[in-house]
Amino acid sequence: MARREAPAAGPGSRALIVDVIRSAGTISRAELAELTGLTQPSISNIVRDLITDGIIHETGSAGSPRGKPRKLIAISPANRFGVGFHLGVDTITCVAIDLTGGMVGREVVPRSAGALPELLATRFDDFTNGLDLPVDRIEGLAVVAPAPYPGEPAPPEFRAELAAKIGLPVIVENDAAAAALGEFWSRRVSREQVFGSIYVSTGIGAGFVFGGALFRGASFDAGELGHLSIDYEGRACPCGNQGCIERYASMAAVVETAREIPTLRDRLGPTISGAHDAVARAAVNGDRVAFEVLDRAAGHLAVAVTSVVNLLDLGRLVLTGPGVAVAGSIYTRRVRAHLERTAHSRHRHPVTVELSAQPRDAAGIGAAALVVQASIAPGHTPGPAAQALFHG
Numbered sequence: 001m002a003r004r005e006a007p008a009a010g011p012g013s014r015a016l017i018v019d020v021i022r023s024a025g026t027i028s029r030a031e032l033a034e035l036t037g038l039t040q041p042s043i044s045n046i047v048r049d050l051i052t053d054g055i056i057h058e059t060g061s062a063g064s065p066r067g068k069p070r071k072l073i074a075i076s077p078a079n080r081f082g083v084g085f086h087l088g089v090d091t092i093t094c095v096a097i098d099l100t101g102g103m104v105g106r107e108v109v110p111r112s113a114g115a116l117p118e119l120l121a122t123r124f125d126d127f128t129n130g131l132d133l134p135v136d137r138i139e140g141l142a143v144v145a146p147a148p149y150p151g152e153p154a155p156p157e158f159r160a161e162l163a164a165k166i167g168l169p170v171i172v173e174n175d176a177a178a179a180a181l182g183e184f185w186s187r188r189v190s191r192e193q194v195f196g197s198i199y200v201s202t203g204i205g206a207g208f209v210f211g212g213a214l215f216r217g218a219s220f221d222a223g224e225l226g227h228l229s230i231d232y233e234g235r236a237c238p239c240g241n242q243g244c245i246e247r248y249a250s251m252a253a254v255v256e257t258a259r260e261i262p263t264l265r266d267r268l269g270p271t272i273s274g275a276h277d278a279v280a281r282a283a284v285n286g287d288r289v290a291f292e293v294l295d296r297a298a299g300h301l302a303v304a305v306t307s308v309v310n311l312l313d314l315g316r317l318v319l320t321g322p323g324v325a326v327a328g329s330i331y332t333r334r335v336r337a338h339l340e341r342t343a344h345s346r347h348r349h350p351v352t353v354e355l356s357a358q359p360r361d362a363a364g365i366g367a368a369a370l371v372v373q374a375s376i377a378p379g380h381t382p383g384p385a386a387q388a389l390f391h392g
């Protein structure tokens, strides 16, 4: 069989190789050549550079059916680190991960008042000092928060100010998009998979990773699943639309419904997250009324998720975020069952639906993964806008 024309090696090839090694775990140079379509000399050069840079290492040999043992290579986990901060209403979740997505530190602290760049710079120092992470091995900081509503101002100078204060690159991203990249990275999803994640929080967002790169849209606003309408005469939404899924299936919507039910109302605390978790705990502990509230929310979500799966022909989906931390099984069951009955692609390929292993920390982990990816696989970064975000 004629060998297909090998693509020229460039920054994209380096990212491709890092990504194939990441999803394989361990792999030989010959397998890399086969999976990437790059020539053996290109593979050898890039692998040598990656070993010199400490991103990958040789881990030993595997027997080969034709005699000569093949040397295997893998990502070097503990060589460099990414730090991510997830800004909540009252808290900041701080996460550090290694190059394979393994968590090396996590801390949740109350969010105090004051100018955000100063606050986060101090937090960054405290957090990294506490973990004893060598500063020269930290690749940067990503700060993620819920996407603003249309017209809500986002301070453009914030990122540059924070980067100047900590002396490292800073990325700013929305939490649902970051969570998708975090799941992609830590689950070792291969770049061939058409991957998405649904982030259930006080609102609802989605993130998509196509060909190994986070899909960002025209203005970093892709994945606004929360404002996909399931009823054109439905509940009004602050975004201006009606029947938005966020008004039926977010944590805020679940709490709003539960507060109207006398048997539930008195058991709910004042905050949305506390009240939502109380409903979710009751639901998984056999409270019929609480279960029905969540199951109906999950049913609504399943309808919206099917639209997304049909629109993008997704192959693999993860449910994540604090909204699925306690009663995620109720959501996964509903979404799976609905997709099995209704997904347009159901006779061609399965749509895998998984529950996040760390739903509450997913956005913070994803933020740290953005840093790791931008650092060791920069050809991935989708487009010049994101490059500018990272490199200033």
Ligand SMILES: [Zn+2]
Pocket: 226, 227, 228, 237, 238, 239, 240, 241, 244, 246
């Ligand atoms: Zn809306």
